[in-house]
Amino acid sequence: xxxxxxxxxxxxxxxxxxxxxxxxxxxxxxxxxxxxxxxxxxxxxxxxxxxxxxxxxxxxxxxxxxxxxxxxxxxxxxxxxxxxxxxxxxxxxxxxxxxxxxxxxxxxxxxxx
Amino acid sequence: xxxxxxxxxxxxxxxxxxxxxxxxxxxxxxxxxxxxxxxxxxxxxxxxxxxxxxxxxxxxxxxxxxxxxxxxxxxxxxxxxxxxxxxxxxxxxxxxxxxxxxxxxxxxxxxxxxx
Numbered sequence: 570x571x572x573x574x575x576x577x578x579x580x581x582x583x584x585x586x587x588x589x590x591x592x593x594x595x596x597x598x599x600x601x602x603x604x605x606x607x608x609x610x611x612x613x614x615x616x617x618x619x620x621x622x623x624x625x626x627x628x629x630x631x632x633x634x635x636x637x638x639x640x641x642x643x644x645x646x647x648x649x650x651x652x653x654x655x656x657x658x659x660x661x662x663x664x665x666x667x668x669x670x671x672x673x674x675x676x677x678x679x680x681x682x
Numbered sequence: 683x684x685x686x687x688x689x690x691x692x693x694x695x696x697x698x699x700x701x702x703x704x705x706x707x708x709x710x711x712x713x714x715x716x717x718x719x720x721x722x723x724x725x726x727x728x729x730x731x732x733x734x735x736x737x738x739x740x741x742x743x744x745x746x747x748x749x750x751x752x753x754x755x756x757x758x759x760x761x762x763x764x765x766x767x768x769x770x771x772x773x774x775x776x777x778x779x780x781x782x783x784x785x786x787x788x789x790x791x792x793x794x795x796x797x
Contacts, residue, residue, distance in 0.1 A: 573725075600783055609690065611789030612726070612771065619783065627784070659725050663783065670716060671773075671785055673725030 572596075575660050575674035582681050588647040590677055592660030598672075599665030601643035603627075603635065605656040606676075612659065618643055619665055650681045684709045686774055686788035694794045701762050703791045705755040705772035712774040715748055715755050720769045720790065729770075730757075762795045769793070 576591035594601065600619050604612040604627075614627030616635040624635050632654060636644045643662075647654055657678050663671040687706045695701050705715070714733045718726035732739045732748045732755065739746045745758040759766050771790040775783050 600785075602785060604787070609789065611688075612787040614784065614786055617784060625784070628786070661725070661785070663785065665783065670728030670731060671726075673727070676723070676725050 573660055573662055573672050573674040575658075575677050577677050578675065580677055580679045582647075582650050582679065584651060584681055586647075586650045586681075588650045588679070588681075590645040590647075590658055590660075590679070592643045592645070592662075592674055593641050594643075594662040594672070595641065596662060596664075596672065597640065598662035599640070600663040600671075601637065602661040602663075602671065603633075603643065603645045604659045604661065605629070605654075606659060607656050615645065652681050655679060655681045684776075684786070686710075686772060686786060688770075688772060688788040688791045690789055690791070692792040692794060694796060695762055697763060697795055697797050699762055701759040701766070701793055701795070703757040703770050703793065705757065705788055707753050707774060707788075710753070710774050710776070711750075712776070714775065715746075716773040716775070716785075717744075717746055717755075717757050718771045718773060718787075720771060726771055726787075759793075762793075764795045764797060767794045 573594045602617040603615045618637045634646045660674040661671040685708045716731045717729045720726040747756045769790040769792045773787045
């Protein structure tokens with residue numbers, strides 16, 4: 570059974586903290602994505618990566634960075650967490666160059682206090 | 683700018699009826715379009731994919747149409763059941779010349795099927 574696993578289901582962090590959200594996939598997918606989901610705004614793409622060490626900005630990259638040192642792992646970093654980054658964060662992966670679906674993790678509910 | 687729009691108002695229908703959800707897009711020329719289902723507190727799950735040269739695609743009680751002239755996709759659930767209650771999202775993929783595939787979602791439409 571294919572799997573995308575996010576390191577935490579729920580997370581509470583303080584304003585100004587550096588936060589790491591980890592995502593691991595076991596499908597050997599090239600593409601990996603980070604989204605945040607807020608009521609009324611849907612899924613918004615933060616960053617994505619199509620290869621190790623490659624990254625592309627999505628629609629809302631400000632305040633975030635990413636790291637992809639290994640093919641199976643894609644990390645989202647909040648350099649200095651702020652309350653407006655309180656959200657549900659979703660990681661996804663898909664095969665590169667093929668007409669295929671994305672597989673999502675279970676999500677991380679991050680609260681910044 | 684590129685935009686994907688879905689009806690933000692929840693859709694309430696009676697069990698057994700057909701639910702129809704709409705996805706409109708602007709400033710895209712997608713090769714294909716995808717539909718996902720999302721239950722509360724969980725990640726989206728893929729349902730169907732339709733290519734630009736396909737007018738219609740079916741899978742069990744699900745049917746998707748794709749009109750590239752109107753820039754619209756319709757998603758139908760026939761003989762709807764309470765278990766179909768969820769949020770349904772459409773997504774478009776943009777292949778980038780530098781590499782990679784950018785997958786962008788609409789805001790989703792919440793469907794509630796009542797007994």
